[in-house]
Structures are given as structure tokens and as C-alpha cells.
Amino acid sequence: VSTTGNATPRANYHHGNLRNALAEAAMGLAREGGPEAVVLREAARRVGVSATAAYRHFAEGQGDLLGEVKNMAQAVLGREIGRALAECEVPGADRRRLAVDRLRAAGEAYVRFAFAEPGLFNTAFCRDRTSDARQPEALHYRESPAYIMLSGLLDELVASGAMPTSRRPFAEAGVWGTIHGLSVLFVDGPLRGITGEERHETVRNAIDGIVRSLTCAED
Amino acid sequence: VSTTGNATPRANYHHGNLRNALAEAAMGLAREGGPEAVVLREAARRVGVSATAAYRHFAEGQGDLLGEVKNMAQAVLGREIGRALAECEVPGADRRRLAVDRLRAAGEAYVRFAFAEPGLFNTAFCRDRTSDARQPEALHYRESPAYIMLSGLLDELVASGAMPTSRRPFAEAGVWGTIHGLSVLFVDGPLRGITGEERHETVRNAIDGIVRSLTCAED
DNA sequence: TGTACATCAGTGAACGCGCGTTCACTGATGTAC
DNA sequence: TGTACATCAGTGAACGCGCGTTCACTGATGTAC
Numbered sequence: 001v002s003t004t005g006n007a008t009p010r011a012n013y014h015h016g017n018l019r020n021a022l023a024e025a026a027m028g029l030a031r032e033g034g035p036e037a038v039v040l041r042e043a044a045r046r047v048g049v050s051a052t053a054a055y056r057h058f059a060e061g062q063g064d065l066l067g068e069v070k071n072m073a074q075a076v077l078g079r080e081i082g083r084a085l086a087e088c089e090v091p092g093a094d095r096r097r098l099a100v101d102r103l104r105a106a107g108e109a110y111v112r113f114a115f116a117e118p119g120l121f122n123t124a125f126c127r128d129r130t131s132d133a134r135q136p137e138a139l140h141y142r143e144s145p146a147y148i149m150l151s152g153l154l155d156e157l158v159a160s161g162a163m164p165t166s167r168r169p170f171a172e173a174g175v176w177g178t179i180h181g182l183s184v185l186f187v188d189g190p191l192r193g194i195t196g197e198e199r200h201e202t203v204r205n206a207i208d209g210i211v212r213s214l215t216c217a218e219d
Numbered sequence: 220v221s222t223t224g225n226a227t228p229r230a231n232y233h234h235g236n237l238r239n240a241l242a243e244a245a246m247g248l249a250r251e252g253g254p255e256a257v258v259l260r261e262a263a264r265r266v267g268v269s270a271t272a273a274y275r276h277f278a279e280g281q282g283d284l285l286g287e288v289k290n291m292a293q294a295v296l297g298r299e300i301g302r303a304l305a306e307c308e309v310p311g312a313d314r315r316r317l318a319v320d321r322l323r324a325a326g327e328a329y330v331r332f333a334f335a336e337p338g339l340f341n342t343a344f345c346r347d348r349t350s351d352a353r354q355p356e357a358l359h360y361r362e363s364p365a366y367i368m369l370s371g372l373l374d375e376l377v378a379s380g381a382m383p384t385s386r387r388p389f390a391e392a393g394v395w396g397t398i399h400g401l402s403v404l405f406v407d408g409p410l411r412g413i414t415g416e417e418r419h420e421t422v423r424n425a426i427d428g429i430v431r432s433l434t435c436a437e438d
Numbered sequence: 439t440g441t442a443c444a445t446c447a448g449t450g451a452a453c454g455c456g457c458g459t460t461c462a463c464t465g466a467t468g469t470a471c
Numbered sequence: 472t473g474t475a476c477a478t479c480a481g482t483g484a485a486c487g488c489g490c491g492t493t494c495a496c497t498g499a500t501g502t503a504c
Contacts, residue, residue, distance in 0.1 A: 014446085014447050014498095015447080039490070039491090040491070040492095041490065041491075049448075049449090050449050050450065051450095052492085052493085052494095053448055056448075061491065062492090125408050127407050140409070144409050170420060170421050173425060177398075177400035178393065178400055179396075180404060180408070181397055181399040182400070184344075184399065185395065188344070189399070190360035202389050202393075205388075205392070205393060206389075209390075209433070212431070212435060213428040216431060216432070216435040216436070217436060233465095234480080258456085260456075260457065260458075261456095270457095270483095271482070272480070272482075274460095276480095280459070281459090
């Protein structure tokens, strides 16, 4: 009843911000069981509200809810990478070295996230009726946080002189593919069950390969 | 009733080889809709048999059936790569060139399969109760056709002198990750919807990167 | 400041759906004598 | 070669489950006068 400085207008209307509460609960489901576990009824149950209530806030029902969770999961991954990059500001290093270190840090953060939060990782990249229908053929991957950050890192690599401009076009896909592929193989694929030791070594080795392929002299 | 040279003993007992028929039908489901579409009841329906009948041939029920389909899908992928390799025997080229060409052909075949048969591709790498339970922590990825072939190709690369031995350890994961990652991003991920042209260019570029990272001079 | 009314966020029961699985069964096939 | 019997591969009805979604509704909140 009190309007104690809640950011949302209309807070404490009935529930307050049911939409956020449902999205948060659904995030929990995604975290625990991946996209298939994002079940509208269960999210409502966890919030303590009838399933019907969700339709006030997610007009399209379950599809809408999953779409929201997917975006949130992508955002979390982006934030995780961002944090790794922020810790990467070694002042002594030269530009080339720094650009390489940052790419490495981002890649490692990506795989680390996939491994630490497999449910969210899978949700971030799941098929999703809502966004599929909205832009059936459009390439909105450019809006994905991971892609944006990767693109910037490659630009840095070129700007620092570590990587020749001729290799810049299409470079995103190769790097993203490698990091994403390793993540997928570790999380759900045939490389699941590998030890942490081996996993780290494998990732480090793969990133070495990426860096080498981007920075080595022409042959 | 006639025992006309059917390979299977007991052929035409009641149905004949119901197990194979169910597996084949389930492959069709996987092809059309991925692992979630592998539904025991529907497979039985397609074969024209009661759902219960399936339990005679897949004791654990749906999990067993899915496991079988998963193996079949992996085998198809392996066969597809094998075919691409078989077409790669250019007699004029030297060993180094040949080894590189073969790796490239295998990678392209992998992505091509993923794109042509997304349902089977997803099924080949889906989580699967049966095999997960059977070897919870064991690394049976070494038995996967894709891994075996990749391993051999890398050996050829070393043997031909194109790739230094020092880079051989852990090399599988990086290459597999790249190819698999691109496939996943194309099939279900943010790179879905890309044009065939761009896709080919991207794959070629990524494989160039792999080859460069394996064969370039130390820096 | 009070009151009538519109709106808006929720409820709860019910729907149809398709799934995996179990049960008691039946009828064809194979086999021992 | 016939016959009684065991086995084996199938049937069909039924179960419980949980889902997404719709429906008519109610009671709190906001608003016009």
C-alpha cells in the first residue's frame, strides 16, 4: 500500500511486478533444466499465482515467456564476458598483447559460463517460436551480445596490428564457432564428462589455435 | 511364410523385423523433428502396430528407441564424411596437399550434413538417457565415428609433414569444436537464416583458419 | 470529499491433447514326444 | 507324421501425468463528476 520509492509505477497494485516475478521464476526453471523446463504453469506455481495470471503479462503465453527468458540468459552471458574483459586491464602490456589477452579472456568466460550454467546456456541459444516468427529470415545475430563483443575484440586485434586486415572479414564466425562448439560439446555433447583439468587444457589449446590462425605470418 | 533368402533369421515370424521397422520409422521422425519428435507411439503408428508391441523389441521403451536412433544418426553422419573423403583421392597432389584437402572435405561434409539434415544432426548429438546412464562419466566420445575419422585425418596431417607433432595433442577438440560449432550456429543458433552463399564462404574461411593454425610456422 | 462506475489483475475450474507405460489377453509359431 | 504344449509377438483398453489454453468470474484499484 505504501509507495515507498519503488522504481516501477503502479508497484504493489495487486501483486506488484508480476511480470518480473514470473520471468525470474522462469529463469530459475531454465537454470535447472534448460529451455524445455520453462513451463508456464510451474513458473506461476512458484510465484504463487494462478497460471491464468501469466497471460496478463505475456500475451502470447508460454512462447512469450520463453522468449523473455532467452533474452535474459543471453544478457547474463554477455555480462559474464564483460566482467572477464573488465578484469583484463593489465597496464604494462602493449596493445597487441592486450588485444590477444582480451580475446582469450572472453573465450574462456564463454566456455566457463556454458559449463557453470548449462541450463541457461542452452536456453540462450534455443529455438524460440517468438523471435523465429518475428524475424523469420533476418539475421538478428548482430544484436546478440556475444556477437557484438566478439566483433569489437576482433576490431581491437586489427587495430593493434596483431591481425592483418585481410583476415578480418568473416572472422567472427570462425571464432564464435570454435568457442561455441567446444561449449556445446562439453555441456551436452560427446565431450561431456571430461575432467576440469582436461577441459581447461583443451580450451586453452583451442584459443591458442584461434590466435595463431589470426596473427601468424602468411604461409 | 516363404523363407526367401532374408538375411534375418526368423524373418516373417509375425511382422518380420519389427525392430528394424520401428527404428526406421523413428529415424523418419528424427529427420523431420529432431530428438523430441522421436515418439514411441508415433513410430508404432507409422509401422501400423500397437504401441505395446514396441516393448518387445526395445525393453526400456522410448529411451531405448531414441538411443538406437541416435546411433543410427551418428552412423549416417560418419558415412557422409566417409563418402566425401572417398571422393578426395586426387592422384596428382602431394601428401601434404592431400592431407589438407581431406581435412577440408571432411569438415565441409560435416557442416553440409548438419544443414541438410538438421533433425538427424540434432539427434546424433542429443542427450540420451540410455547411453548417459550406461557410462555416466566415461568418455566414449572416442567411439564416435566423427571423432575417429577426425583423429585419423590429423594423424595424416602430421605424417605428411604439414603439421608439427607438437601441435598434435588436443588438436581434435579444437577442430571438432569449430566445425561442430558452426554447424550448431547455422542449424539452430543465431546464424540460422544465413544464405547458402555466405554459409559456404564462412565455412571455407573457418577451415582455412584451422588449417593455418595447424600448419603455419611458429611465431 | 463522496460516490458511481470503468478498468484492470487476478482466480479456479475445466477443456483437450498426446505422451509413456502397464495390464490381461490372444493367436500364431515352434517344439517335444 | 500328428498332436499337445510352451513360447513368443502381437492387441487394445486403460492408467496417470502435466502441459497450454480458454472461460466466466471477482474483487481491488483508479477516476469522473
